[in-house]
Amino acid sequence: MFFLVILGFTALAAFRGSVDAQGPANRTNTTTSALNPFGTGFLLSNASGGYVYNATGNLTSAEPRPFTPSGGLGNNGSEPNYHPLTDYDYQSLLFVLYQKFFELNLFESGLRNFSTADFQRAGLDANDRSLIEFMADQERGHVTLIQNILGPSAINRCNYTYTYRTVPEFIDFSRNVTGWGESGVYGFLEHLDSRAAAQLLLQTVTTEARQEMIFRQFEGLFPVPVWFQTEITQSMAWTLLSRYIRGCSTDSPRLAWQNFPALNITNNPNPLLNLTSPSNSTSPPPSNFTSTALSPGIFVNATNATNATFTPGITSNRTAFSFPGRVVQLAADFPGKSVGPNGSYVTNSTAGAPRFAAWISQLNTTYSVLENVQNVSNGWTATTRQPNDTVFPDVNEQVVNGTMFIVATDANISVTPYNISELNSHVVAGPGQYFAG
Numbered sequence: 001m002f003f004l005v006i007l008g009f010t011a012l013a014a015f016r017g018s019v020d021a022q023g024p025a026n027r028t029n030t031t032t033s034a035l036n037p038f039g040t041g042f043l044l045s046n047a048s049g050g051y052v053y054n055a056t057g058n059l060t061s062a063e064p065r066p067f068t069p070s071g072g073l074g075n076n077g078s079e080p081n082y083h084p085l086t087d088y089d090y091q092s093l094l095f096v097l098y099q100k101f102f103e104l105n106l107f108e109s110g111l112r113n114f115s116t117a118d119f120q121r122a123g124l125d126a127n128d129r130s131l132i133e134f135m136a137d138q139e140r141g142h143v144t145l146i147q148n149i150l151g152p153s154a155i156n157r158c159n160y161t162y163t164y165r166t167v168p169e170f171i172d173f174s175r176n177v178t179g180w181g182e183s184g185v186y187g188f189l190e191h192l193d194s195r196a197a198a199q200l201l202l203q204t205v206t207t208e209a210r211q212e213m214i215f216r217q218f219e220g221l222f223p224v225p226v227w228f229q230t231e232i233t234q235s236m237a238w239t240l241l242s243r244y245i246r247g248c249s250t251d252s253p254r255l256a257w258q259n260f261p262a263l264n265i266t267n268n269p270n271p272l273l274n275l276t277s278p279s280n281s282t283s284p285p286p287s288n289f290t291s292t293a294l295s296p297g298i299f300v301n302a303t304n305a306t307n308a309t310f311t312p313g314i315t316s317n318r319t320a321f322s323f324p325g326r327v328v329q330l331a332a333d334f335p336g337k338s339v340g341p342n343g344s345y346v347t348n349s350t351a352g353a354p355r356f357a358a359w360i361s362q363l364n365t366t367y368s369v370l371e372n373v374q375n376v377s378n379g380w381t382a383t384t385r386q387p388n389d390t391v392f393p394d395v396n397e398q399v400v401n402g403t404m405f406i407v408a409t410d411a412n413i414s415v416t417p418y419n420i421s422e423l424n425s426h427v428v429a430g431p432g433q434y435f436a437g
């Protein structure tokens with residue numbers, strides 16, 4: 001049984017419909033006025049945060065400057081202030097600096113730890129290596145930017161733990177890291193008090209999004225399998241990052257975000273494998289399911305893959321590594337575990353017993369029921385089923401696609417991208433990254 005949260009798109013759809021109905025032929029060819037000569041009547045009335053706006057297609061207030069519609073934030077000619085304005089800003093930006101140093105160090109480590117021949121066996125040549133080198137340069141630039149924004153209370157580089165053993169695993173891990181780094185910013189960017197700092201951060205995170213896509217191409221995956229990039233909260237992103245930070249200098253400012261208990265997905269589809277044998281699966285795909293990634297046949301164990309399982313490429317139709325109804329196995333820690341720099345953070349949850357899996361992906365958060373919840377020695381295990389849910393009604397795009405996030409929760413509350421942080425107090429464990437496609 002699935003609990004589906006559908007965004008309030010009805011109003012938006014109605015609005016779009018009215019605009020479309022005019023068609024291009026109705027538009028004026030030259031316009032010297034912003035007034036809409038075609039009286040289409042009332043389109044959308046909307047109130048939020050002290051604003052009330054009736055969109056009619058015409059300007060409703062005098063323009064403060066020529067060709068400048070009234071409204072908007074921070075566009076009245078005042079000098080931009082590219083610094084945090086609140087604890088929320090500072091802590092969000094400080095998280096990004098922890099993340100940026102980690103990415104910089106990660107890219108450097110991969111280039112240092114593997115030989116040219118290692119990269120070649122993974123199908124990556126000198127051009128590809130210099131692209132990774134340039135990504136490290138980009139991270140140096142991002143670190144400099146955030147250090148300048150934070151001023152003297154910035155942190156320095158820490159020491160990190162990596163678990164990758166081969167070039168394909170390095171690439172796969174880098175894809176994961178840039179993925180949660182990107183989603184971790186989308187969750188708070190629009191909530192920053194410092195709109196000026198948000199502007200600069202936007203221009204770093206769009207670069208990071210391109211890095212993630214390039215890593216997918218290095219793996220021979222479909223470059224962008226989603227319609228919308230996913231957002232998660234600072235606490236969720238910090239939960240994923242902190243386990244890889246071994247130590248930081250003791251004068252490093254600490255993060256106020258929550259470290260949730262780990263949620264491990266123990267049967268995650270693996271993009272390094274050629275074929276996954278359905279006979280091994282606890283839940284074989286339906287007979288009408290077709291996928292270029294998942295089909296009966298030989299099982300290639302690429303756990304230690306050093307050769308390219310798949311040739312890097314601009315695009316490939318290798319997608320859909322999972323399917324609706326697939327049984328996903330979860331293993332979670334109890335709270336109270338030391339994690340993060342010098343083990344100085346302790347995992348914490350304010351939620352009750354685990355009841356749901358929240359699938360945070362694209363614009364949606366969809367719940368499935370946790371089944372077979374069992375306590376084990378250091379945590380608990382459960383199974384759940386991948387929801388069958390599309391991004392909008394009447395479209396084919398599955399919500400669960402690409403690398404998305406699963407958290408275990410005690411309730412199935414309704415959240416949307418702008419209030420995803422309401423989920424934090426209900427998180428029992430997670431997120432885990434689920435490789436759906």
Ligand SMILES: *[C@@H]1O[C@H](CO)[C@@H](O)[C@H](O)[C@H]1NC(C)=O
Nearest residue numbers: 021022023025026038039040
């Ligand atoms: C736009 O033009 C089409 C065909 O020319 C017409 O049927 C339609 O009523 C017009 N729409 C508006 C809003 O004027």
Ligand SMILES: *[C@@H]1O[C@H](CO)[C@@H](O)[C@H](O)[C@H]1NC(C)=O
Nearest residue numbers: 023024025026027028029030
């Ligand atoms: C726009 O210009 C074209 C070509 O001059 C004309 O056929 C058309 O009717 C014009 N459309 C409007 C809405 O004035």
Ligand SMILES: *[C@@H]1O[C@H](CO)[C@@H](O)[C@H](O)[C@H]1NC(C)=O
Nearest residue numbers: 035036039040041056057058
């Ligand atoms: C927009 O303003 C023009 C000119 O005043 C008017 O003719 C038209 O009806 C208005 N349109 C709407 C939708 O209010």
Ligand SMILES: *[C@@H]1O[C@H](CO)[C@@H](O)[C@H](O)[C@H]1NC(C)=O
Nearest residue numbers: 042045046052053054055060
């Ligand atoms: C918006 O439209 C509604 C419905 O017509 C009306 O009651 C309200 O006064 C309008 N508000 C503004 C700010 O124009």
Ligand SMILES: *[C@@H]1O[C@H](CO)[C@@H](O)[C@H](O)[C@H]1NC(C)=O
Nearest residue numbers: 157158159246247248249250
């Ligand atoms: C990183 O590890 C090295 C070697 O153990 C140690 O000398 C250094 O102090 C550590 N740095 C930080 C920031 O923890």
Ligand SMILES: *[C@@H]1O[C@H](CO)[C@@H](O)[C@H](O)[C@H]1NC(C)=O
Nearest residue numbers: 277278279280281297298299
């Ligand atoms: C998967 O199935 C194949 C063929 O039946 C078998 O050789 C392999 O050991 C199985 N792997 C796992 C992880 O069960």
Ligand SMILES: *[C@@H]1O[C@H](CO)[C@@H](O)[C@H](O)[C@H]1NC(C)=O
Nearest residue numbers: 285286287288289290324388
């Ligand atoms: C596959 O079969 C299931 C159950 O028979 C059906 O609900 C689903 O729509 C089918 N999917 C496709 C892609 O045909």
Ligand SMILES: *[C@@H]1O[C@H](CO)[C@@H](O)[C@H](O)[C@H]1NC(C)=O
Nearest residue numbers: 280299300301302303304305
């Ligand atoms: C793949 O190989 C690894 C390392 O030898 C082994 O631990 C693992 O069980 C194998 N996985 C499967 C699915 O056969």
Ligand SMILES: *[C@@H]1O[C@H](CO)[C@@H](O)[C@H](O)[C@H]1NC(C)=O
Nearest residue numbers: 164165166301302303304305
């Ligand atoms: C995979 O790598 C691990 C760690 O290097 C090693 O212990 C293991 O024997 C390898 N497995 C295979 C199947 O090569």
Ligand SMILES: *[C@@H]1O[C@H](CO)[C@@H](O)[C@H](O)[C@H]1NC(C)=O
Nearest residue numbers: 274275297298308309310311
């Ligand atoms: C994957 O498996 C298929 C079917 O056995 C085979 O034809 C193909 O060459 C394999 N691809 C790679 C990259 O190993």
Ligand SMILES: *[C@@H]1O[C@H](CO)[C@@H](O)[C@H](O)[C@H]1NC(C)=O
Nearest residue numbers: 262264331332333378379380
């Ligand atoms: C989850 O994975 C982490 C990191 O590999 C590990 O330390 C932890 O013991 C695992 N927890 C469970 C319950 O499997």
Ligand SMILES: *[C@@H]1O[C@H](CO)[C@@H](O)[C@H](O)[C@H]1NC(C)=O
Nearest residue numbers: 169172173176268433434435
């Ligand atoms: C990357 O994340 C996926 C889940 O999306 C996980 O299964 C995989 O083990 C991760 N890769 C590495 C190298 O850590």
